[in-house]
Amino acid sequence: MSILSFLKKKDTSPASVLPIKTDVHSHLIPAIDDGVQSIEESLAILKEMESLGYEKVITTPHTMPGTYDNSPENIYQGLEKMRQAIQKAGINIQLEAATEYYLDESFVELIDSDAPLMTFGDKYVLFETPFMNQPPQLKEVTFKLAMKGYKPVFAHPERYLYLMQSEYLLEELIDRKILFQLNIVALTGCYSKHVQKFAEKLIDMKAVKLVGTDCHNMGHIQLLKAAVKTKYFKKLMDLELLNNSL
Numbered sequence: 001m002s003i004l005s006f007l008k009k010k011d012t013s014p015a016s017v018l019p020i021k022t023d024v025h026s027h028l029i030p031a032i033d034d035g036v037q038s039i040e041e042s043l044a045i046l047k048e049m050e051s052l053g054y055e056k057v058i059t060t061p062h063t064m065p066g067t068y069d070n071s072p073e074n075i076y077q078g079l080e081k082m083r084q085a086i087q088k089a090g091i092n093i094q095l096e097a098a099t100e101y102y103l104d105e106s107f108v109e110l111i112d113s114d115a116p117l118m119t120f121g122d123k124y125v126l127f128e129t130p131f132m133n134q135p136p137q138l139k140e141v142t143f144k145l146a147m148k149g150y151k152p153v154f155a156h157p158e159r160y161l162y163l164m165q166s167e168y169l170l171e172e173l174i175d176r177k178i179l180f181q182l183n184i185v186a187l188t189g190c191y192s193k194h195v196q197k198f199a200e201k202l203i204d205m206k207a208v209k210l211v212g213t214d215c216h217n218m219g220h221i222q223l224l225k226a227a228v229k230t231k232y233f234k235k236l237m238d239l240e241l242l243n244n245s246l
């Protein structure tokens with residue numbers, strides 16, 4: 001079922017419920033990055049997400065060597081703890097984990113090492129870059145990921161200044177089938193007016209393939225509720241998004 005038909009079917013349900021069943025970007029494993037810091041905080045957020053209509057949450061702690069030294073081992077350990085806590089709390093959400101890789105030389109080395117990367121869905125690999133300047137390895141990384149059978153997912157493209165300023169790069173990334181994952185909360189202007197406008201442009205271009213909450217704390221849930229009421233949220237939901245296929 002497409003998101004559009006789902007929306008139509010759900011016209012009678014409360015306006016606060018999102019038509020998105022699966023979230024693909026959040027930081028809900030406690031105390032391993034700049035996201036939630038306790039199991040209680042994570043449970044409170046997941047309870048809110050459940051009431052918003054989410055059924056599955058693929059949480060994506062940062063992997064940023066030197067800043068957040070996470071690995072599949074400690075991420076899966078944290079996932080297991082959270083799954084037990086969710087079950088105990090009676091929250092009806094399926095929790096899975098991948099990671100948000102930071103694109104720098106260490107990510108190139110990791111790809112070159114042939115170690116299996118943390119993925120979700122159909123070999124999707126979520127990555128982010130610095131906000132101001134284009135990393136020199138951007139094209140190399142997306143090319144290498146594709147060569148190894150992965151599907152690169154560009155986290156929150158609306159937030160990067162260098163992408164806002166280069167129509168050429170934007171077209172090139174879209175042409176190369178890099179999947180754009182927009183942060184829904186960007187529609188509120190919470191990052192900046194420029195980011196909001198660029199998010200709206202990406203929606204108008206139909207360049208967005210996935211959406212995420214990028215939830216780090218309860219504040220993001222409040223922003224999510226505000227984003228749902230924006231004009232562009234409806235436009236976003238009319239796009240062919242991959243979320244509910246996951």
Ligand SMILES: [Fe+2]
Nearest residue numbers: 025026100214
């Ligand atoms: Fe993130």
